[in-house]
Amino acid sequence: xxxxxxxxxxxxxSVGDRVTIxxxxxxxxxxxxxxxxxxxxxxxxLLIFAASSLQNGVPSRFSGSGSGTDFTLTISSLxxxxxxxxxCQQSYTTLYTFGQGTKLEIK
Amino acid sequence: EVQVVESGGGLVKPGxxxxxxxxxxGFTFSSYSMNWVRQAPGKxxxxxxxxxxxxxxxxxxxxxxxxxxxxxxxxxxxxxxxxNSLRPDDTAVYYCARDRSEADASGNYVNHFDSWGxxxxxxxxx
Numbered sequence: 001x002x003x004x005x006x007x008x009x010x011x012x013x014s015v016g017d018r019v020t021i022x023x024x025x026x027x028x029x030x031x032x033x034x035x036x037x038x039x040x041x042x043x044x045x046l047l048i049f050a051a052s053s054l055q056n057g058v059p060s061r062f063s064g065s066g067s068g069t070d071f072t073l074t075i076s077s078l079x080x081x082x083x084x085x086x087x088c089q090q091s092y093t094t095l096y097t098f099g100q101g102t103k104l105e106i107k
Numbered sequence: 108e109v110q111v112v113e114s115g116g117g118l119v120k121p122g123x124x125x126x127x128x129x130x131x132x133g134f135t136f137s138s139y140s141m142n143w144v145r146q147a148p149g150k151x152x153x154x155x156x157x158x159x160x161x162x163x164x165x166x167x168x169x170x171x172x173x174x175x176x177x178x179x180x181x182x183x184x185x186x187x188x189x190x191n192s193l194r195p196d197d198t199a200v201y202y203c204a205r206d207r208s209e210a211d212a213s214g215n216y217v218n219h220f221d222s223w224g225x226x227x228x229x230x231x232x233x
Contacts, residue, residue, distance in 0.1 A: 017145065024117070030215070031213070031217065031226070032217050032218075034217070034219040036152075036220070038152075042225075043225055043226060044144075044152065044220070045223070046219055046220060046221050048209030049211075049217055049219035049221075050217035050219075052211075052212075053209070053210070053211055053217075055221065077117070082220060087151065087152055089152075089154075089219075089220075092215055094164070094166045094218075095154075095166060095168070096142070096154040096157065096218075097154060098151060098154060098165060100151045101151040101152070103145040107212065107231075
């Protein structure tokens with residue numbers, strides 16, 4: 001199975017900050033990488049698919065990049081509603097796997 | 108509006124069984140693969156199973172293979188997860204999620220989970 005590793009596991013930041021979360025795959029997955037946001041007690045919500053394609057309705061302050069094994073999710077200027085946990089997911093194989101999550105907290 | 112709603116969770120004894128259901132609406136159910144994803148309390152997301160739109164393929168995570176069975180009834184717009192030989196570490200919120208295949212800028216079709224239910228909690232405990 002393909003292992004997905006996110007860093008950091010947790011991150012403290014302030015409203016207005018620029019934040020980057022990294023996701024690394026255990027083997028090349030080309031651009032088959034998705035990002036989700038999850039708030040406490042809620043289902044995950046798709047932010048970005050195919051490494052850099054913004055899902056409809058997601059604010060443009062979210063962006064994704066990368067290919068192969070290394071990927072990043074960037075939030076250009078944090079809003080209060082962005083404090084949540086973020087997960088990457090590979091869909092290179094149908095044995096889908098998620099990263100362990102990055103919890104973004106208010107500093 | 109696309110909607111998926113899970114049901115069937117509850118308290119189950121170790122070694123017991125439970126069947127989860129997911130009712131879909133707002134889209135042509137048979138045209139989409141569907142997935143089960145679980146999340147243990149305080150933990151991350153774990154993909155569990157995927158079934159093709161016509162049940163033409165089925166995949167399981169190693170952690171549930173041989174114990175869980177996914178199925179669907181397209182006439183009823185419903186997805187199911189039969190969970191047998193349950194263990195305490197199966198305790199989790201179980202989500203169903205629609206699997207959409209969409210082209211990226213290069214024309215490669217990439218699968219992603221674009222609609223999720225609210226989840227149903229399964230607790231395995233004596």
